[in-house]
Amino acid sequence: MTSPAQLPVRVGVFGLLGSGNLGNDGSLEAVLAYLRAEHPEAAVDALCGGPEIVTSRYGIPATRLHWYRGEYRTASRAGAIAGKGLGKLVDAARTAAWVRRHDVVIVPGMGVLEATLPLRPWGFPYSLFLLCASGRLAGTRVALVGVGAAPITSRVTRALVRWSARLATYRSYRDALSRDAMRSLGVDTARDEVYPDLAFALPTPRASAPPGPPGPVCVGVMDYHGSDDDRARAETIHRRYLDGTTRFVRALVEDGRPVRLLIGDEVDRPVVAAILDAVPSPLVTAAETSSLSELMAEMAAADSVVATRYHNLVCALKVGTPTLALSYAAKSDALMDRMGLAAYCHPAREVDADRLLDQFRSLERRSARLRQTLVERNLIAERQLARQFADLTAALFPAAARIPVHAMPEEP
Template identity: 45%
Template sequence: MGFFGILGSGNLGNDGSLAVLVSFLRQRYPDTEVDFFAMGPGVLQSRYGAPATSLQWYEANAARFSAVPAPALKAIGRLLDPLRTLTWVRGHDAVLVPGMGVLETTTPSRPWGLPLSLWCLAVAGRLTGARVGLVAVGADVISPGMTRWLITSTARLVHFRSYRDELSRDAMLAMGVEVARTDSVYPDLAFALPTPARRQPHPRSIAIGVMNFRGAEEDRPRAQEMHDRYVAGISHLVAGLLDDDWQVRLFGGDVEDWAIVELIAARMRQRPSPSVLTTHRCASMDDVMSMLVDVGLVVATRYHSVQAALRTCVPTVAIGYARKSDILMESVGLGDYCHHAADFDVDEVIDQVRRLDAQHDEVAQMLAGHNEQQERALGPQFEALSSFLRSAAPPRAVADGDGP
């Protein structure tokens, strides 16, 4: 059994989804051997004690061939990677892509990056007989072009597809992929993550989850402008909360967000007035949720930072970057507390923080009920996945046991 994707490289949401599926396999099919074809093989090998291979030849060999110009090495890698993918897939009965936004372009993504890698995976599965599954993934409608062709072709070639929301399934249908009879929607896999016990929140404590936001793929020409405006807005928000006597914790949902955390923290420390601000470098969804168990409120940008807050029953304001965040917030009754990272009103966000603070206990109780519903709704996802795996593996290689 193989896992494929942007895993182990610092995206906490992706790694959280992977953790759920690895736990599922080890509980239900304890004799199944797993390995990884991923962006962060060293991290995964250390974390799970299983073999891991770099998704991209260039990333694994850039330091080794440092004397060769990077463009030449990348060109070599693009020629080698399809063959490497085929060779890796050949040794598997099934390969899973766990719960990522792999069918969307809500962040910048070139066609020769992950879209091409996924297409190579799907083709390799068809050539070798390995069954490929996209499990609880996210999707959006992509503008016509090479990326859209690669994404829709991948979806048609794989053997199993499920989505984390109706928006994703509808997007695939809008792009011409037949989904009505074959594809199902289940809650995001993160709702199966274990949660730490909630503690009494510190008075007037708030966590701010930031992102290295640069718009979507179509925003590349103005990416720096959008980035600068977002960082300025979040800095203004943090300053306003500190002025309002909030204790602020800054964190990110990806390794690339840490520079933004440090930049905003440095700006705040230049302020003359006394304030309480801390920074938190989280390495997993477990780290994020553990940091949030005694915080009163959250304002966050990354989808899985928002989800970690909701999963921990913390009243939340989302400053998201795609419709998926709105869908998530609407599903828990907080649809009015959504903003877009490209253009949000700081004063309105602060006003909403005050309103949520005033009704904290009521909102937290509502979130607890929602989490219980989502956990129950994930049961059919695991049963569907079990059926898929039984169809992929030789009969005596799979023995059912207890699952999540």
């Protein structure tokens, strides 16, 4: 008979994984690599947005995050509204049951404590609160690992995020701004650490940008409509972003530069299509990427990168390609500063194609020096993430923790 001490530790991973966002999936990939290297005995499964994709791509069992399949569609009819409402109750029971089957649950990276993009409180913030509350009630250790956070104006969202963070067993952040944001919400962050984004732990493809005349430029686009506070102006912000980015791409083509359009989420595809329609040139092509590894391979072959999505920036910086950020949130500015490229940020909500082109030309003039800076900063990030994973093991996998909480005999 197997004793409790011989049972494998049961680890769950949680989040909007397998849902089309390459950054979220890259964070999951980094955590799975850590678990397989340091805790190969662990039995791992997921509660996530796209269970079929997570299972086929990463080889772990996965369960759908929401009972109601239309959770992220706007509900206008009575049936859909009722389905969403019932789904909230069902999800509370489903989440609690799933959490109880685990010894440890990890939320790998992602901006789970922020609302820098449009976000409803009863969507993911509610799901995260259910997770953390269930963990506290069941005695399951819940870890928010390398997550992003930001100030939140919505009172309900802010309350859900605050309590999620307070109820978690372990917290670490991908930048100091995130830790400061949680401290401002009243969360005790005295023991919380800051580390580079988890995606910096992924394998790095070898740079392959050819020497000689100016080569390709990767332009990472985003279906950008402003922040959660910009809903009334969302279409105006989106049109300004698209027009400015399109003018920039057209200017590159007029200079004879090949342009590769990249996405970071499936929702970005209409932006790529709009730019291809507006700039019908054989110099402009769209890359088909389904992972951060494929994104990095594209960026390693480029002379320069101009990108909007946070994890597009991470990929470009990680492979050492000079990068200009179309920044939509403070997290992008903080990332660029950490990697020594603070001067190369441009506001996504006010894209000025002429000024952007000037910044881009300055970036390319300093290319050799910036590549050396990125080599040095990446070595620092690599060492810091090794410490992140060592700290995570100490916090979540101590020897006593190998006896599953729910397998322990009850006190008489």
